[in-house]
Amino acid sequence: MAPTSKHVDFFRRKNKLLGGGGTKAIEKQTAMGKLTARDRITALLDAHSFHEYDLFVEHKCRDFDMESKSLPGDGVITGTGTIIDRPVCIYAQDFTVAGGSLGLMHARKITKIMDHAVKMGMPLIGINDSGGARIQEGVDSLAGYGEIFYRNTMASGIIPQLSVILGPCAGGAVYSPALTDFVFVVDKISKMFITGPEVIKTVLGEEVSMEDLGGARVQAEITGNAHFIASNELECFHQIKQLLSYIPWNNGRRPDRYPPTAPKPRFDIEKIIPPEPSKPYDIRDIIRAVSDNSDFFEVHKSWAPNVVVGFARLDGETVGVVGNQPLVLAGVLDVDSSDKAARFIRFCDAFNIPLVTLVDLPGYLPGIDQEHAGVIRHGAKILYAYSEATVPKITVILRKAYGGGYIAMCSRHLGADFVFAWPTAEIAVMGPEGAANIIFRNEIAAAADPAATRKQKVAEYGEKFANPYVAAASGHIDAVIGPSDTRKFLVHAIQVSTNKSESRPKKKHGIPPF
Amino acid sequence: MPSEHPRYQKLTVQGTTYETLLTGKFLRRKPWSQPDPGSVACVIPGMILRVSVRPGQRVCKGDPLVTLEAMKMQNDVLSPVDGTVKSVAVAVGTQVAKGQVMLVIASSP
Numbered sequence: 001m002a003p004t005s006k007h008v009d010f011f012r013r014k015n016k017l018l019g020g021g022g023t024k025a026i027e028k029q030t031a032m033g034k035l036t037a038r039d040r041i042t043a044l045l046d047a048h049s050f051h052e053y054d055l056f057v058e059h060k061c062r063d064f065d066m067e068s069k070s071l072p073g074d075g076v077i078t079g080t081g082t083i084i085d086r087p088v089c090i091y092a093q094d095f096t097v098a099g100g101s102l103g104l105m106h107a108r109k110i111t112k113i114m115d116h117a118v119k120m121g122m123p124l125i126g127i128n129d130s131g132g133a134r135i136q137e138g139v140d141s142l143a144g145y146g147e148i149f150y151r152n153t154m155a156s157g158i159i160p161q162l163s164v165i166l167g168p169c170a171g172g173a174v175y176s177p178a179l180t181d182f183v184f185v186v187d188k189i190s191k192m193f194i195t196g197p198e199v200i201k202t203v204l205g206e207e208v209s210m211e212d213l214g215g216a217r218v219q220a221e222i223t224g225n226a227h228f229i230a231s232n233e234l235e236c237f238h239q240i241k242q243l244l245s246y247i248p249w250n251n252g253r254r255p256d257r258y259p260p261t262a263p264k265p266r267f268d269i270e271k272i273i274p275p276e277p278s279k280p281y282d283i284r285d286i287i288r289a290v291s292d293n294s295d296f297f298e299v300h301k302s303w304a305p306n307v308v309v310g311f312a313r314l315d316g317e318t319v320g321v322v323g324n325q326p327l328v329l330a331g332v333l334d335v336d337s338s339d340k341a342a343r344f345i346r347f348c349d350a351f352n353i354p355l356v357t358l359v360d361l362p363g364y365l366p367g368i369d370q371e372h373a374g375v376i377r378h379g380a381k382i383l384y385a386y387s388e389a390t391v392p393k394i395t396v397i398l399r400k401a402y403g404g405g406y407i408a409m410c411s412r413h414l415g416a417d418f419v420f421a422w423p424t425a426e427i428a429v430m431g432p433e434g435a436a437n438i439i440f441r442n443e444i445a446a447a448a449d450p451a452a453t454r455k456q457k458v459a460e461y462g463e464k465f466a467n468p469y470v471a472a473a474s475g476h477i478d479a480v481i482g483p484s485d486t487r488k489f490l491v492h493a494i495q496v497s498t499n500k501s502e503s504r505p506k507k508k509h510g511i512p513p514f
Numbered sequence: 515m516p517s518e519h520p521r522y523q524k525l526t527v528q529g530t531t532y533e534t535l536l537t538g539k540f541l542r543r544k545p546w547s548q549p550d551p552g553s554v555a556c557v558i559p560g561m562i563l564r565v566s567v568r569p570g571q572r573v574c575k576g577d578p579l580v581t582l583e584a585m586k587m588q589n590d591v592l593s594p595v596d597g598t599v600k601s602v603a604v605a606v607g608t609q610v611a612k613g614q615v616m617l618v619i620a621s622s623p
Contacts (some may be wrong), residue, residue: 054563278532279533328536329536362528431528434528
């Protein structure tokens with residue numbers, strides 16, 4: 001068929017819009033070390049899978065001379081596509097068009113694709129690169145943000161929501177990523193803050209760079225706002241693909257099953273843990289010693305590293321792993337690590353991912369700063385999250401499980417379905433030193449040689465209580481297992497809990513200690 | 515071998531001392547000190563608009579000491595105790611940071 005004038009007109013219109021903000025703006029974007037919105041979508045999605053919608057949307061602003069300005073796609077690209085054959089909805093703000101500023105129609109495009117994602121049950125990926133609200137559109141622009149936040153909240157727990165920060169994301173705009181499940185940042189490119197350096201300088205007289213205020217490292221290491229940090233955009237896209245391989249499309253499905261593979265022999269589970277309970281080791285080595293292909297996809301790697309959370313596979317099935325990390329702060333629970341674990345547990349529970357908890361902790365971190373920072377309130381989150389979760393919950397106590405820490409780390413008492421303990425497990429109110437000092441205080445003080453008596457009492461207590469058998473005698477744990485049997489027991493536990501069904505009393509929602 | 519790791523430090527929890535790595539946040543934590551009830555610290559960064567007292571002046575609990583403009587709001591900072599103004603560290607126009615001590619009141623019944 002020969003092209004009619006209508007076809008020619010269509011191609012002319014479309015090509016103009018596909019050019020985004022034009023050559024100059026694109027050059028500027030590239031000079032900042034950033035890909036364009038369109039290139040980002042192409043790089044992230046399967047080849048030729050992207051289908052764009054709402055390309056011809058136009059803004060409706062009639063103030064401040066805006067009626068004479070055309071903004072291609074109104075500064076955001078939306079559509080559907082696939083990532084490793086999984087369907088996704090995606091939007092990418094286009095910084096080359098009016099700085100990616102958010103006006104009413106820009107927001108409508110986003111909320112439309114969000115509604116689509118929820119209706120069709122597929123993950124939503126939002127690529128943020130925007131100067132913020134489009135000031136010319138006034139309160140309409142604020143309305144747009146609010147409508148996005150509302151939908152983020154409604155979609156929470158129904159479809160996985162991923163936010164990718166590839167440029168500035170400032171002011172109210174930060175709250176969309178904050179409401180989503182996973183936030184990805186790229187070093188030197190991502191910037192997130194409520195009030196920028198200029199406002200801070202004017203109001204407070206304090207000078208700080210964007211990078212030091214809310215750069216990628218700040219978000220990944222200090223605030224915990226970001227779950228994943230990459231050194232460039234392509235590495236970031238690789239992380240997104242990896243994450244999607246572990247999680248289901250929506251809350252009505254399970255994660256995809258992969259062909260089972262054995263762990264790599266170089267992670268020898270018998271040799272990782274030092275015999276003395278006071279010596280450190282890397283809990284991730286234990287995870288790799290039991291996981292398929294020794295793969296472990298860590299979430300929140302740089303924040304609160306005294307607890308480790310992430311995804312692994314056991315005999316092909318995705319599991320969410322939570323483990324104390326003796327390598328950092330002796331693996332204590334504190335304000336940030338409780339927050340981190342609780343959030344991860346709730347994600348796994350919402351998306352049908354069984355939880356495997358590896359326990360080796362001396363308890364909660366002591367200190368005035370912790371108490372004043374609200375370790376009671378934040379620590380309670382982990383209890384709430386574990387108790388509330390109805391996915392299969394499997395706990396392995398490797399070494400120390402003392403006091404409140406023992407209870408918090410998915411103990412039987414919080415509803416664990418299986419609790420296993422290694423022969424090296426010490427399940428007690430506290431470590432032998434602390435316990436002996438309290439129980440035998442008078443005897444130690446009255447002794448001719450207090451140091452020798454203390455040592456003897458510590459050994460006595462340790463002998464009697466620093467083991468798994470007291471807890472096993474009460475049925476608080478189900479089996480004492482050798483380290484090399486761990487994978488076997490975990491795989492079996494996952495297998496037999498495939499049809500686990502646990503219901504909760506009917507309620508509107510609980511009130512977690514936010 | 516882990517025990518030969520040079521960066522390991524000690525952390526004591528419930529009477530047991532563990533070898534482990536410490537985080538930046540842990541090392542940066544602020545030491546706590548007993549708050550002085552007569553020390554009037556700034557709770558929000560801003561600028562001093564008015565100073566209503568002089569050193570040596572007697573004040574009652576609730577008396578205005580200074581007016582601080584912060585976030586476009588004029589805040590009267592009131593005396594937390596009965597006593598005598600010991601020192602005034604700010605003047606009209608001073609930019610004050612959060613936590614900065616603006617005045618000290620010697621508490622007396």
